[in-house]
Amino acid sequence: MPTECEKKLRFAMIGLGAIGGYYGGLLAQSGREVHFLARSNFEAVRANGLRVDTPSGDFRLQRVNVYHRAEDMPRCDVVLVALKATDNGALPAILSHVLREGGTTVLIQNGLGQEERLPENALRGSVYAGLGFICASKAAPNHVIHSDYGALRLAAYREAPGSLRLHGGAEGLAREFEAAGVEIERESDFLSARWKKLVWNIPFNGLSAALQADTAELTRCSSTRDLAEALMLEVIAAARAEGCTMPDTYARQMIDATLSMKPYFPSMYHDFVAGRELELDAMYAVPIERARAGQRPMIRVETLAQELTFLCAHRKPRKC
Amino acid sequence: MPTECEKKLRFAMIGLGAIGGYYGGLLAQSGREVHFLARSNFEAVRANGLRVDTPSGDFRLQRVNVYHRAEDMPRCDVVLVALKATDNGALPAILSHVLREGGTTVLIQNGLGQEERLPENALRGSVYAGLGFICASKAAPNHVIHSDYGALRLAAYREAPGSLRLHGGAEGLAREFEAAGVEIERESDFLSARWKKLVWNIPFNGLSAALQADTAELTRCSSTRDLAEALMLEVIAAARAEGCTMPDTYARQMIDATLSMKPYFPSMYHDFVAGRELELDAMYAVPIERARAGQRPMIRVETLAQELTFLCAHRKPRKC
Numbered sequence: 001m002p003t004e005c006e007k008k009l010r011f012a013m014i015g016l017g018a019i020g021g022y023y024g025g026l027l028a029q030s031g032r033e034v035h036f037l038a039r040s041n042f043e044a045v046r047a048n049g050l051r052v053d054t055p056s057g058d059f060r061l062q063r064v065n066v067y068h069r070a071e072d073m074p075r076c077d078v079v080l081v082a083l084k085a086t087d088n089g090a091l092p093a094i095l096s097h098v099l100r101e102g103g104t105t106v107l108i109q110n111g112l113g114q115e116e117r118l119p120e121n122a123l124r125g126s127v128y129a130g131l132g133f134i135c136a137s138k139a140a141p142n143h144v145i146h147s148d149y150g151a152l153r154l155a156a157y158r159e160a161p162g163s164l165r166l167h168g169g170a171e172g173l174a175r176e177f178e179a180a181g182v183e184i185e186r187e188s189d190f191l192s193a194r195w196k197k198l199v200w201n202i203p204f205n206g207l208s209a210a211l212q213a214d215t216a217e218l219t220r221c222s223s224t225r226d227l228a229e230a231l232m233l234e235v236i237a238a239a240r241a242e243g244c245t246m247p248d249t250y251a252r253q254m255i256d257a258t259l260s261m262k263p264y265f266p267s268m269y270h271d272f273v274a275g276r277e278l279e280l281d282a283m284y285a286v287p288i289e290r291a292r293a294g295q296r297p298m299i300r301v302e303t304l305a306q307e308l309t310f311l312c313a314h315r316k317p318r319k320c
Numbered sequence: 321m322p323t324e325c326e327k328k329l330r331f332a333m334i335g336l337g338a339i340g341g342y343y344g345g346l347l348a349q350s351g352r353e354v355h356f357l358a359r360s361n362f363e364a365v366r367a368n369g370l371r372v373d374t375p376s377g378d379f380r381l382q383r384v385n386v387y388h389r390a391e392d393m394p395r396c397d398v399v400l401v402a403l404k405a406t407d408n409g410a411l412p413a414i415l416s417h418v419l420r421e422g423g424t425t426v427l428i429q430n431g432l433g434q435e436e437r438l439p440e441n442a443l444r445g446s447v448y449a450g451l452g453f454i455c456a457s458k459a460a461p462n463h464v465i466h467s468d469y470g471a472l473r474l475a476a477y478r479e480a481p482g483s484l485r486l487h488g489g490a491e492g493l494a495r496e497f498e499a500a501g502v503e504i505e506r507e508s509d510f511l512s513a514r515w516k517k518l519v520w521n522i523p524f525n526g527l528s529a530a531l532q533a534d535t536a537e538l539t540r541c542s543s544t545r546d547l548a549e550a551l552m553l554e555v556i557a558a559a560r561a562e563g564c565t566m567p568d569t570y571a572r573q574m575i576d577a578t579l580s581m582k583p584y585f586p587s588m589y590h591d592f593v594a595g596r597e598l599e600l601d602a603m604y605a606v607p608i609e610r611a612r613a614g615q616r617p618m619i620r621v622e623t624l625a626q627e628l629t630f631l632c633a634h635r636k637p638r639k640c
Contacts, residue, residue, distance in 0.1 A: 211630055223629035299619045309543035310531055
């Protein structure tokens with residue numbers, strides 16, 4: 001049962017894509033106070049609420065605290081960021097309006113380097129990485145479809161215990177999510193958490209966009225399954241060069257997990273098809289640069305990233 | 321001026337694609353006796369002749385000695401093979417009908433390993449590799465467009481001087497082509513000739529099919545230009561492991577040559593778009609295997625080949 005203090009916690013969800021809609025939606029559905037910052041789907045959500053289809057029970061939020069401008073939002077204790085990493089340039093200004101002094105920020109984003117890149121004065125308290133191990137996408141501007149998995153892995157980038165209203169730091173944060181029905185995985189090492197997610201993201205996001213294929217097609221074909229595993233092994237080697245503990249067998253484990261999950265188009269596929277900017281910087285350029293710095297260049301990953309950069313600049317119908 | 325003996329030389333051109341049409345067309349246009357084996361365009365060429373547009377002077381052959389079955393062809397002194405390497409399984413049977421005892425075979429094909437793979441009894445005399453440094457494609461079944469370059473690089477795989485009616489071996493062969501207006505480059509080392517061609521073919525054939533782009537797009541974008549050069553350096557390293565002399569600067573030279581040529585879609589692009597089989601074996605699998613055997617694995621090339629294998633099996637419209 002929440003204490004008096006915890007009851008008053010106020011959450012902000014920055015971004016109302018599939019990820020923001022799913023995690024923020026569950027928090028709101030459980031009775032927590034959540035304020036959403038939306039862009040393209042602001043009107044749709046304000047007018048019609050938010051619909052989330054999920055195997056654990058579809059739900060609909062009729063009234064959503066949704067905002068189009070950060071200036072209009074109240075200051076919040078926990079700011080969850082579910083923007084694409086490409087939009088992080090706007091984050092310092094948003095946080096200056098939304099994050100209360102000593103509040104907690106959770107960057108629910110893929111890739112590497114986001115926390116390090118944010119200006120120190122933008123982050124006023126504790127900072128966590130949130131890695132969503134989830135298959136979710138949007139069926140309509142105010143309609144999220146959650147198809148598989150769903151755990152959020154939390155790892156502390158920086159903890160400022162004195163200033164937290166989330167008693168217990170990450171543990172308190174985790175309990176808030178769990179009470180709302182979100183499965184939380186606690187990762188003790190921040191760097192490992194980000195790299196581990198990349199082990200899956202680098203092959204499947206990039207290949208899905210470059211080859212226009214879902215995870216089932218990519219893993220059923222032995223060529224791309226082998227390529228995905230080879231890409232993973234490069235990422236694992238680079239992670240180890242940064243001090244992470246990660247066995248090579250993690251690659252095989254991720255391939256097997258992908259083989260057994262429902263066919264899925266990762267977010268980069270959707271971004272590519274919709275003509276949106278791809279998260280090439282956080283998901284490829286930064287890891288590639290750090291792997292090179294660690295003397296473990298990821299040659300296959302570089303090849304894929306170079307192709308993606310080209311494809312991004314030349315999006316057009318494939319002729320066959 | 322041809323000697324009495326050379327006048328009687330009889331040529332066969334196996335395959336009437338852009339390459340067979342261009343080189344065979346020039347030989348026939350110069351008055352040489354050329355017998356063409358055609359498949360899909362047999363009727364079109366028999367009915368309407370062969371048209372070749374080329375910067376050095378368009379021409380049209382009203383009557384072409386064109387055949388649909390090798391059995392119907394006369395035995396020839398020089399058999400030029402301009403089939404795709406994927407069709408080489410049919411070559412022993414064809415040669416058994418067309419190549420005269422002690423005659424000369426020229427495999428005008430890309431890739432590696434074709435000569436070695438042909439059964440010994442299929443090749444009855446001298447064997448040359450012919451590497452076409454040429455931009456040519458088909459505008460219609462009986463219409464070849466030659467847009468740029470055009471040299472044929474000849475290298476002896478095996479010379480059987482006693483049995484040759486082409487006096488002077490490769491030199492005599494070269495002079496026949498030159499008299500017909502084909503620029504000939506003499507390459508003393510067979511293996512280097514095949515690998516050198518791969519230095520260009522591996523990046524530009526594969527990337528043009530995988531990324532659906534022409535050479536100008538691929539070289540104007542710095543990502544794919546860098547990738548093409550990196551692919552070339554891998555091929556050069558593998559070639560050197562097989563004893564070829566090839567400096568790294570050859571890669572830069574090929575990039576510069578590509579930058580200055582007219583925008584071009586290599587043959588693999590056309591094969592891909594038309595749903596035809598790609599030359600993945602001769603152009604990728606064999607070189608990749610030999611590079612691994614030589615302890616110089618071509619990691620980027622392997623990545624590209626794995627993608628191509630997937631794309632080939634999943635050809636479909638790209639969604640953006």
